[in-house]
Amino acid sequence: MDKIVIITGVSRESGLGFETARQLKDLGYKVIITARDLDKVSELAEKIGVFARQLDITNDQSIDGLVKDIDKEFGRIDVLINNAGSFFDQGAEPLSSDIEFIKAAIDTNLLGAWRMIKAFHNLLEQSDQPRIVNVSSGAGSFDDPVFGLANHFSKVPVYGITKLALNGLTVKLATQFKEHKIKINSVDPGFTATYPGTEEWGARPVEEGAIGIVWAATLPNDGPSGGFFKDGKPINW
Numbered sequence: 001m002d003k004i005v006i007i008t009g010v011s012r013e014s015g016l017g018f019e020t021a022r023q024l025k026d027l028g029y030k031v032i033i034t035a036r037d038l039d040k041v042s043e044l045a046e047k048i049g050v051f052a053r054q055l056d057i058t059n060d061q062s063i064d065g066l067v068k069d070i071d072k073e074f075g076r077i078d079v080l081i082n083n084a085g086s087f088f089d090q091g092a093e094p095l096s097s098d099i100e101f102i103k104a105a106i107d108t109n110l111l112g113a114w115r116m117i118k119a120f121h122n123l124l125e126q127s128d129q130p131r132i133v134n135v136s137s138g139a140g141s142f143d144d145p146v147f148g149l150a151n152h153f154s155k156v157p158v159y160g161i162t163k164l165a166l167n168g169l170t171v172k173l174a175t176q177f178k179e180h181k182i183k184i185n186s187v188d189p190g191f192t193a194t195y196p197g198t199e200e201w202g203a204r205p206v207e208e209g210a211i212g213i214v215w216a217a218t219l220p221n222d223g224p225s226g227g228f229f230k231d232g233k234p235i236n237w
């Protein structure tokens with residue numbers, strides 16, 4: 001039976017979500033890609049022969065609708081990839097960050113994943129090998145030499161703090177899921193060329209960035225849970 005994976009935030013062909021979908025489809029997964037804009041996600045789905053659904057991860061009704069739809073059609077999911085994330089506040093400083101912007105960033109980057117996991121964990125429990133991947137960032141870690149939280153050159157305070165919090169969610173849920181079979185991990189895709197011009201700044205190809213996400217989505221039963229990984233290797237928080 002094909003494994004079923006849901007990926008959030010797939011609205012651009014050059015994005016990590018689309019490349020992750022492509023790689024998992026090649027591995028034989030039944031892939032459901034989602035985005036706020038149904039037209040965009042449907043067009044992308046058609047290109048690689050996967051399923052498309054509308055989903056806004058800040059909207060409970062949108063999430064509930066998807067849960068009902070997937071429950072009716074498939075009765076389970078095997079993998080949830082919380083890829084949707086935004087609010088990269090390049091050049092900002094925490095004191096001058098707008099509180100409404102901060103709230104919106106938390107609502108998407110942290111609460112979006114949290115809502116999705118709360119909504120889908122019953123369908124994940126129906127799987128033999130359920131996996132959750134939270135797509136995080138080196139900007140939410142202390143260790144990343146360029147984007148890390150304590151690094152002077154790192155100027156993405158709001159984005160970084162939301163990814164730090166997302167990592168916290170990964171750890172707390174892994175503890176709760178200990179008695180269950182669900183494995184949950186955070187993945188840093190690394191600086192990846194998902195936007196034009198970023199290669200010049202050292203971003204790597206999207207095919208490479210997605211490899212670690214696919215690795216965490218396809219973990220065997222003796223794989224880790226509650227960790228933070230890049231390219232399938234543990235990294236410091």
Ligand SMILES: NC(=O)c1ccc[n+]([C@@H]2O[C@H](COP(=O)([O-])OP(=O)(O)OC[C@H]3O[C@@H](n4cnc5c(N)ncnc54)[C@H](OP(=O)(O)O)[C@@H]3O)[C@@H](O)[C@H]2O)c1
Pocket residue numbers: 008009010011012014015016017035036037055056057058082083084085086108112135136137138188189190191192193194195203
């Ligand atoms: N590229 C990098 O260097 C890098 C490095 C580390 C981590 N990451 C992480 O990787 C993930 C993918 O990023 P990307 O670089 O591939 O950029 P991207 O294509 O812009 O991906 C972000 C996606 O999140 C979606 N999104 C935003 N708010 C949403 C909401 N409320 N509901 C549903 N979807 C929503 C966006 O959709 P809309 O088009 O509707 O806005 C977009 O499809 C993000 O979590 C990002 O933080 C990226």
